Amino acid sequence: MTSVDRSPRAGVVAPARGSAPRTATGGAAPRGPRHGYDGWWPVLFVLPTMFGVVLFYLWPIVQTGYFSLTEWGAFGGQTWVGLENYQRLARDPDLGTAVVNTLVYTAIVLLGIPIAMFVASLLHRPGMRFTAFYRVLYFMPYVAMPTAVAMVWRLIFNGDFGILNQALGVVGIDGPSWTSTPGFALVAVSVVGLWTSLGFAIIILSAGLRTIPPELYEAASLDGASAWRQFRSVTVPLLTPSVFFVTVITVINGFQLFDLLYALMGQANPAMQQTQSLVYLFYNEAFLRNDKGFAAAIAMVILLIVGAVTLLQFRMQRRWVTYA
Amino acid sequence: MKHLLRSASLAGVAAVALTLSACGGGGDAAEDSAEVAPTDAQAEITYAIWDENQKPAIDQNIKDFNETYPNIKVTVDLTPFQQYFTKLQTQGESRTLPDVFWMNGPNVQLYAANDLLEPVTGLVDAGEIDPSKYPDALNQLYSFEDTQYGVPKDFDTVALWYNKALFEKAGVDLPTDDWTWDEFQDAAGAISDELSDQGVYGVVSEINGLGQSSYYNTILQAGGEVISEDGTTSGYDSPEAVEGLQLWADLIADGASPTVQQLSDTKPNVWFGSGKAAMLWSGNWSVAEMKDSPNKDDFGTVRLPAGPEQRATVIHGIGNVVAADSENKAAANAFLAYLGSEEAQRTQAEMGVANPAYTGTQQAFVDSVPSFGIDVFVDSAEDMAFPYPISQNTAAWNALETELLPHAFSGERPVEEVAQELADAMNEELAKE
Numbered sequence: 001m002t003s004v005d006r007s008p009r010a011g012v013v014a015p016a017r018g019s020a021p022r023t024a025t026g027g028a029a030p031r032g033p034r035h036g037y038d039g040w041w042p043v044l045f046v047l048p049t050m051f052g053v054v055l056f057y058l059w060p061i062v063q064t065g066y067f068s069l070t071e072w073g074a075f076g077g078q079t080w081v082g083l084e085n086y087q088r089l090a091r092d093p094d095l096g097t098a099v100v101n102t103l104v105y106t107a108i109v110l111l112g113i114p115i116a117m118f119v120a121s122l123l124h125r126p127g128m129r130f131t132a133f134y135r136v137l138y139f140m141p142y143v144a145m146p147t148a149v150a151m152v153w154r155l156i157f158n159g160d161f162g163i164l165n166q167a168l169g170v171v172g173i174d175g176p177s178w179t180s181t182p183g184f185a186l187v188a189v190s191v192v193g194l195w196t197s198l199g200f201a202i203i204i205l206s207a208g209l210r211t212i213p214p215e216l217y218e219a220a221s222l223d224g225a226s227a228w229r230q231f232r233s234v235t236v237p238l239l240t241p242s243v244f245f246v247t248v249i250t251v252i253n254g255f256q257l258f259d260l261l262y263a264l265m266g267q268a269n270p271a272m273q274q275t276q277s278l279v280y281l282f283y284n285e286a287f288l289r290n291d292k293g294f295a296a297a298i299a300m301v302i303l304l305i306v307g308a309v310t311l312l313q314f315r316m317q318r319r320w321v322t323y324a
Numbered sequence: 325m326k327h328l329l330r331s332a333s334l335a336g337v338a339a340v341a342l343t344l345s346a347c348g349g350g351g352d353a354a355e356d357s358a359e360v361a362p363t364d365a366q367a368e369i370t371y372a373i374w375d376e377n378q379k380p381a382i383d384q385n386i387k388d389f390n391e392t393y394p395n396i397k398v399t400v401d402l403t404p405f406q407q408y409f410t411k412l413q414t415q416g417e418s419r420t421l422p423d424v425f426w427m428n429g430p431n432v433q434l435y436a437a438n439d440l441l442e443p444v445t446g447l448v449d450a451g452e453i454d455p456s457k458y459p460d461a462l463n464q465l466y467s468f469e470d471t472q473y474g475v476p477k478d479f480d481t482v483a484l485w486y487n488k489a490l491f492e493k494a495g496v497d498l499p500t501d502d503w504t505w506d507e508f509q510d511a512a513g514a515i516s517d518e519l520s521d522q523g524v525y526g527v528v529s530e531i532n533g534l535g536q537s538s539y540y541n542t543i544l545q546a547g548g549e550v551i552s553e554d555g556t557t558s559g560y561d562s563p564e565a566v567e568g569l570q571l572w573a574d575l576i577a578d579g580a581s582p583t584v585q586q587l588s589d590t591k592p593n594v595w596f597g598s599g600k601a602a603m604l605w606s607g608n609w610s611v612a613e614m615k616d617s618p619n620k621d622d623f624g625t626v627r628l629p630a631g632p633e634q635r636a637t638v639i640h641g642i643g644n645v646v647a648a649d650s651e652n653k654a655a656a657n658a659f660l661a662y663l664g665s666e667e668a669q670r671t672q673a674e675m676g677v678a679n680p681a682y683t684g685t686q687q688a689f690v691d692s693v694p695s696f697g698i699d700v701f702v703d704s705a706e707d708m709a710f711p712y713p714i715s716q717n718t719a720a721w722n723a724l725e726t727e728l729l730p731h732a733f734s735g736e737r738p739v740e741e742v743a744q745e746l747a748d749a750m751n752e753e754l755a756k757e
Contacts, residue, residue, distance in 0.1 A: 074717070075438045076417045159589045160523070160582075177585035268533030270584040270730030287410050288723045289753075290434075 106254030116201030150263030208242030367655035474643025476681035543568030545631025
């Protein structure tokens with residue numbers, strides 16, 4: 001199936017590249033001689049965007065790279081220290097904790113994708129009513145401010161007076177202080193992270209579902225495929241491009257965990273050291289301990305990790321993503 | 325002359341200003357730090373603050389200031405505290421600090437050491453500002469290497485808040501100004517034992533974050549110090565400091581106080597304000613919150629209990645400072661002098677937003693909620709106040725305190741061991757200054 005699906009895509013790509021035989025035969029709209037590319041025009045159109053990207057994204061990355069090799073005085077004034085910040089970082093036990101916490105958080109939030117897939121296909125069922133309403137409902141947490149979300153969940157998770165522990169109390173479980181006990185705190189943060197990102201995944205996957213031609217389901221049911229079989233053999237493979245997209249975005253967002261953690265737990269939280277994420281570690285060094293050169297080194301490490309993971313995902317996509 | 329200023333005689337201020345500029349030889353005296361703008365000066369300056377609750381009083385101050393200086397336009401730049409110093413740091417780095425702004429103890433030396441603040445010595449010499457009118461500990465707080473950089477605006481000391489109704493319900497005698505640690509601990513334990521089935525604890529305080537309300541005081545009371553007087557070494561490794569920390573670990577171990585987790589989930593002020601704790605160690609900044617509590621009629625305050633060594637509370641306050649790079653230094657100085665005046669500080673007290681630093685103006689604040697007996701905060705400032713512990717990069721070791729001490733309070737690790745680790749890490753930070 002994979003190879004069959006891939007060929008039309010290759011066919012679509014080919015004319016864009018202006019391969020010689022096509023231009024020679026399909027002369028429906030002769031537009032003068034073309035040398036494969038459109039010259040400098042595309043570059044011109046991309047220039048305004050590139051200007052912004054270079055100025056506000058790429059240049060700061062280069063600068064951060066430079067700063068990570070310096071010791072940054074309280075109010076500027078960088079002194080070159082070479083790789084000292086990186087050596088210090090390698091010895092810092094908090095780095096390991098932060099990496100593990102960030103991975104655990106990302107993994108838990110990724111669990112939201114199968115859930116989103118399930119919800120999206122329910123919403124896609126023919127005859128389903130109020131789908132727009134449900135979509136709004138699921139999407140709302142995603143557009144809400146993380147700080148506002150965190151304030152509500154703080155109340156829910158409160159160890160003494162929270163509704164969660166009241167509910168657990170009914171069935172005889174004495175719940176912990178969710179957001180301030182090491183271990184539990186990370187789970188609590190992850191659950192909220194999963195909950196907020198669910199809406200985004202559902203919207204993307206719903207859109208993906210709509211692109212699947214209904215004829216395929218028709219054909220499958222004529223072949224006697226059950227609803228489950230249809231889901232497995234038609235929906236899932238054809239949804240993989242959307243799933244891939246959502247996965248990449250979720251992972252990148254996961255690695256950037258900060259505001260939710262910060263707002264849900266608060267700076268002076270006894271469990272913060274054991275629960276901190278990579279970006280929190282960066283924040284702590286840059287803005288609380290005022291060690292910005294060291295913080296720049298952390299930022300570079302985050303960049304490398306996110307880059308490596310994203311690259312890996314793109315490599316892996318050949319194995320499981322089906323482009324129709 | 326002092327008297328003229330104290331009564332905030334506007335003419336007096338103007339006269340001084342005029343004399344000054346005359347002495348300065350006129351001309352380009354704008355660079356002269358002691359220069360205060362003439363009353364007809366035209367300028368626009370920014371005043372950065374972080375507390376929204378104080379904005380109305382600040383606006384009133386500006387209005388009154390404009391009676392004398394009608395052409396100096398002051399714009400208030402309000403940034404919430406959480407972001408205030410992050411923003412200020414960026415502004416400091418790009419040399420675009422507000423002309424006049426709020427400063428606090430933990431940050432003043434950092435800014436002073438980097439020459440970002442204008443010394444107030446010139447204004448003092450000119451008689452525009454009289455440091456003797458503010459508590460000595462506050463002048464010290466805003467001095468770095470024997471030069472004063474800030475004018476105290478208000479001050480906070482810490483006292484023992486208590487809930488009469490809960491004491492009576494538990495059958496425990498009300499606290500007094502003469503309490504010792506033992507009496508305090510016994511009462512806290514007795515109340516917890518008696519009322520635990522109602523979820524009421526004996527005492528709460530902020531122990532997860534900075535120790536201003538709690539352990540900074542007990543360390544002093546036990547005869548220890550958080551940081552050496554010269555600000556170069558940590559005091560956490562002394563037996564006295566350990567004793568001061570141990571008190572809080574013991575209160576939690578005995579069940580007299582909620583655990584560090586409980587205190588993180590529900591803030592100490594909320595425990596006390598909602599009648600779930602009989603005592604609270606906190607400063608006069610809690611007055612505004614407590615006067616809105618449904619239990620406010622049951623609240624009172626007494627001095628902090630005396631420790632094994634002495635009576636003590638830390639004192640801290642906001643200071644007004646002028647940026648060294650201000651382009652309107654003369655106007656900024658004029659405004660700074662006004663903010664430090666008796667009139668301006670009395671306005672703040674009368675509007676109930678802050679306990680002013682200017683001697684004799686506190687009564688208005690004390691009277692704002694008579695039933696709390698908040699004169700203890702003023703009295704404590706007079707005879708048992710110690711400067712708030714700071715160094716050049718206070719924030720660096722404040723982060724360590726927040727990170728390490730909860731492990732000691734929770735009983736997870738021995739207090740002595742954590743204190744030693746904290747002292748070592750703190751000394752390492754201090755060595756970098």
